[in-house]
Amino acid sequence: MIKSWSDLQNQPTVARIVTNSLERNRIAHAYLLDGMKGTGKKEVSYLFAKSLLCKDLQGVNPCQSCSNCKRIDSRNHPDVHVVEPDGNSIKKQQIQFLQEEFTKTGLESKRKIYIIDHADKMTTNAANSLLKFLEEPNQETFAFLLTENVNQMLNTIISRCQPLSFRALTSEGLVAKLTAEDIPLPLAKSAASLTNSLEEAVELCRDDWFALARSLVIKLYEAIFNRPQASLLFIQEKWMPHFSDRKQLEIGLDLMLFIYKDMLYAQLSKEEQLVFVDEKELIQKLALQTTQQRVTEQLSYILQSKSRLASNVNPHLLMEQLALNLQEGY
Template identity: 35%
Template sequence: MQIKNEVLKNAEQRQPVLVQHFQNVIKHRELAHAYLFAGPSGSGKAELAMWIAMRLFCINVQDGEPCGVCEECQRITAHEHPDVVIVEPDGNAIKVDQVRFLKAEFSKSGVEGSRKVFIVAGTETMTASAANSLLKFLEEPAGDMTALLLTTNPQLVLPTVISRTQVIEMQPLSEDQVRVQFSRVGLPADLIGLTLQLTHDPNEVADWLVDDWLQQAVASVWQWFSQVAKPDLNAFVLVSTTLVPLAKDRPHQRLLLDMMLSGFRDLLMTNVADKKFTPRFAKHDKELAILASQYNETNLLEITDLGLQSKQLLERNVNFQNIAESLTLQVIDRLSEAIT
């Protein structure tokens, strides 16, 4: 029951205006057959989609709100309702077999009634051919069906798909709202500043907190960064002993590189910014000030650029350890020249 209520609560807290909008739309039977929810991670796309599904199937609607506790709401929340089809990217993309499953489901009527709802997360990760397979349904919806397509990047969604849906832009949460959401999932206060630069999605943060991964990653990246910024070749050893064990897949590798870049940014901004600047590694502000005083702005811009180039290499599927070790040696080389 707690999880079910959490879904509804998150939808209402993150997108209260849109929840009210869909209350009225459903009340007046004006729901369109297809929507594209566009917004950044954490903006409430999935929660709003689940809210709509529960509102449509709930057997105990009260004042336009789904109850969240009836059998229908429970099954939807658990992804077990046969007439609420939910597809999420398998890894980094929606795969071919998932698209085949969707196409098959589009051709079927509801199992328990006439209504059917489709929730497709990561719509932008579909290939062009996969997305085109949705067009027949979007052009000629069969029966009482509603498709809710979710995307963080509408620019990557086929224009033909966009033109056949009602596009709903998610309003981004304020920083204060995000901070509250982060606190609720258990993020330590001293990590909130850094984490805000990595995501605004509390669900992602909750995943990172499992087995203390985030805490270990932040500590390990700082240990590496404080050595590379001295500059000290011990940082090269730390890549294989502390960073690589945490880089278990591409998403975690991206996160680690983003944290490493945050260190470079802190160093640069500490060097050039006024006292109002708050470092992402805020608990190490005194050490950052000492390190930053050794270099000039040009030096720090150069190593920041090296970090950005490393992110590009990762997207080209270069091995993470090779990227991190090469970055370490290049930064040490540049900074060594700067202080000699």
């Protein structure tokens, strides 16, 4: 959890803009937090809310121990309102309810804060209602609009907000954060290849299913090279029971893609880019048994399978056909 603005090392521009605003007491009435999932937008909005409401501010940083800070952490502060999509969208009624709440006097202080998560999912009517709200801001009202798709928002809303752009974590940065959480490097590199979100990556690495998924990918990869006749039985008995739904199978195919990319990296003497770092010796050995052209073809087969998975193909047949395609030439 981000406890102070100095903790925001991955978003230095955001940290600088916010701390400068707090130090000079020149705080905008509305901020637009834009960036990919997992870049810390929601955490920053809550930290900002605490900096605005903390009873014992330490410079620009909240104390984290007063009643206001604790209630913001537990999401039950009466003057901090959060709006999230109701189903697939944020409705006009939700914005109207927010406006009604803000006509009342703040219960704890004069300041009132609202956070709109996935602001790009507002309906047209909801967006127009919010626009009126933004056009006539109360002196002590502060808005935080969070979005992953700023292009889906009204330009008139964007123009009335102070932009805070969040950059995605690099794969290397994500791996560093995961290993700092005592997550083994092989798991960290695999998870960082699947997502840019620290939260999602940690969840994957803490899940025994994911560790077994990696193990099954390695076993299938080795079987395709060394025991091709056994690979179809392996898919039936081990692979399909573990990758039992399409989302799980997509992860399995992604991991297959990474291990074949690793073989290409080994052929190009770029071992530092390996995802399956714990299988370096096996990958180097098998890379010597094939050509770059053949590995490129195999990567193409896996990508085709990922594409076919999006349509209504039989997952079992898809995997069997992929195994046969990957075995060609051995």
